[in-house]
Amino acid sequence: MEDKKLRALFWRIDYTGALVDGGVSTTVRSLIKELIKEGHDVFYFSGSRAKLPSNVKKYYLPFNRFYRNFPEIFALHYNFRSLKFAKKFLPKIQPIDFIYHPVHDLNFSAGILKREFKIPLFLQADGVQYWIKKNWGKLFFATLVRWAEEILWTLSDRIFTFSTQLRNLLVEFGAPEEKICINPCGFDPEIFHPEIDSSNLKERLGLQKKFIVGFSGTFELYHGITYLAKSIKYVVHRIPEVVFLFVGDGSFRAQLDEIVKQDNVQKNSIITGFLPFEEVPKYLSICDVLVSPGINNPDGTEFFNSPIKNFEYMGLRKPIVATAVGQQKEIFQNRWNALLVEEKNPEAIAEAIWEIYKNPELAQTIANNAYQEGISKHTWAHRARTLIETFFELNRSKIITV
Numbered sequence: 001m002e003d004k005k006l007r008a009l010f011w012r013i014d015y016t017g018a019l020v021d022g023g024v025s026t027t028v029r030s031l032i033k034e035l036i037k038e039g040h041d042v043f044y045f046s047g048s049r050a051k052l053p054s055n056v057k058k059y060y061l062p063f064n065r066f067y068r069n070f071p072e073i074f075a076l077h078y079n080f081r082s083l084k085f086a087k088k089f090l091p092k093i094q095p096i097d098f099i100y101h102p103v104h105d106l107n108f109s110a111g112i113l114k115r116e117f118k119i120p121l122f123l124q125a126d127g128v129q130y131w132i133k134k135n136w137g138k139l140f141f142a143t144l145v146r147w148a149e150e151i152l153w154t155l156s157d158r159i160f161t162f163s164t165q166l167r168n169l170l171v172e173f174g175a176p177e178e179k180i181c182i183n184p185c186g187f188d189p190e191i192f193h194p195e196i197d198s199s200n201l202k203e204r205l206g207l208q209k210k211f212i213v214g215f216s217g218t219f220e221l222y223h224g225i226t227y228l229a230k231s232i233k234y235v236v237h238r239i240p241e242v243v244f245l246f247v248g249d250g251s252f253r254a255q256l257d258e259i260v261k262q263d264n265v266q267k268n269s270i271i272t273g274f275l276p277f278e279e280v281p282k283y284l285s286i287c288d289v290l291v292s293p294g295i296n297n298p299d300g301t302e303f304f305n306s307p308i309k310n311f312e313y314m315g316l317r318k319p320i321v322a323t324a325v326g327q328q329k330e331i332f333q334n335r336w337n338a339l340l341v342e343e344k345n346p347e348a349i350a351e352a353i354w355e356i357y358k359n360p361e362l363a364q365t366i367a368n369n370a371y372q373e374g375i376s377k378h379t380w381a382h383r384a385r386t387l388i389e390t391f392f393e394l395n396r397s398k399i400i401t402v
Contacts, residue, residue, distance in 0.1 A: 006040040006097045006391065009090070009119075013047050013061065013082040014104040023185070023218075023308055024102050024126060025050060026277070030188055031100070032056060034384030043093050045086055047078075051277070057093065061085040072140045075106035079148075083109035090117060098122055098391050101152075105129040106141070108148040111155035120157045120394060122387065127166065127304065128173045135299060136221070150174060158390055162306030163327040169304055181390060184306040184327065186380040191278075192315030194371065196285040205270065207286065210243045213353055214287030214318075216280055216309050219250030223307070224293035224323060226252060227346050229259040229269075234350035236268050239357055246271045247283045284316055289356045289363070292322040295343045302326055303343075314374030319363040321352040331378070335362070337370040 010028055032042050033053055042056050047063045061082055086109065090096070096117075101110040102124040114121035130146045133139040153159065153175045160183045161167050171177045202208055213235065219225045228244070235242050246256065246269065253271070260269050272283060284290060290313040296303045303326030310331060313320050320338040322328045332338035339355065341348040356363045 006035070006388065007043070007093075007095060008035060008040060008387075009043045009045065009093070009096045009099045011045045011086070011099050011101040011110050011113075012050075013045065013078070013107060013109065014102075024124075026308055027124065027185060028100075028102060030186065030380035031384050031387065033188070034381050035387070037381075038384065038388070040388075043096070045082075045089070047082070059085075059089050072106060072138075072145075076144070079107045079109050082107070083112055086113050087116075098157075098387075100124065100387070102126065103129060103149065103152055105133060105145050106148045108151040111152045114155055120391065121152075121155060122390070123152055123156045123159045125159050125161045125166070125170060125175070128169055128175075130173065131169065131301070135297065135301075146173075153179070157394055160387070163304050164330070165302045165304035165326045166306075169301065181386070183383050183386045184331075184378070185308040185311055186378050186383045187308070187311040187315040187374060188380050189315055189375060192281050192284075192312045194315075194317035196281055196316070198282040198285045201282050202286045205286075207243055207245075210241050211239050211357060212243050212245055212287045212289075214245045214247065214284050214290045215293070216247040216284055216290075216312070217250075217307065218248055219246075219252040219256060221252065222294060222297060222303060222305060223250075223252075224295040224343065225250075226255050226259060227295065227344050228291055228293040228349060229256050230263070230346035231349040231353070232260065232265045232268055233263040234347055235353050236265055238350075238354050242268055242353075244269045245283060245287060247275060247280055249273045281312070281316070284312065284318070287318060289353055290316070290318045290320050291349065291353070292320065292328060293343075293349060294323050294325050294328060296325055303328070311374055311378045314370040314378060317367045317371035319356045319366045320370055321349060321356065323349075331373075332370075335366070337366055337373050339366065 010032060029052060035042055036053055044056050044058045047061055096119050098120040099110055099114060100122045129149050159175055159180045161180055162184050167180050167182055215228055217223050232244050260266055292307055292310050294303050306327050322332050322338050322340055323343040324340040325343050332340055334340040339352040341352050
């Protein structure tokens, strides 16, 4: 039975645009790629274009870009449009073995679709939408946001989430604990690997004789980007030839720029802005150490993310410095596959970078152990296998929510 060729529908309908190279997109794209490599068929419903393998059958329901100016107001309208759209095309691609759906605020159409067509529904919960909008965005219709998410939790067969901390938050807000499966982010070893040739890039950036400290990701509060920026002046004091390479962009870009200017370390930092996904490995591969400076949330909620960067860093076989928060203190063991430091402490970050610099043997040990850990446990193939095994487990036990 477990040799069966599956037919999966990836349902990503968010009218705000579904960023092509964001974390959710990377996760969805990577899972799809691995399922196809395993011989399964994948169909994709979305509100925007995505970089997917050519043999994925894609169905798009364009959203009105005007909607971006009015968060939540048009979400319910788009929810029902997307449901009507799916009902039109789903019969043409049946049978579908399961729907995989990243949760979006005020979008419960996947739940209705699951109930009408009796198809198992797997959710990808990157957070609790109510909490995210309240703490990181704007919340206008609190009751409706919670109601829509609770419908999905109730109708889902499994809720895939990225960390123990996020599972705890979901349970706190009412998600059924027995449905939750922790399936962290991962990396693609064909893209992030130690043999990337980026010598020309290092020369083009004028970094041939520099000690390079790297970071990749969005510049948001929880990534602790400002604390990494504040560490530059301490590192420069000990390593004058250091350059911090920030690969990414985001809402904290202005704060980053201001810190670099105030501390007079402009010549010791490069901010690339957003890069095409395929360029990111090249930039990270020229780094001598890679940093993940995540922080806990201001309201006291523990850091619940599963930063893709952590696993990509592992794949590159680089020494890693990470703050001891959330999942980071679970996947990293201090002085074995990373140096763990206190959160919100620029001097601690700087001290760890200095230790990597002055102790090449330790740096190589950390890099090698991180790589072996990543290859053996944390590739996207491991994550896709979890989806497949979950489907067959549900099928054997006949535990399908209807």
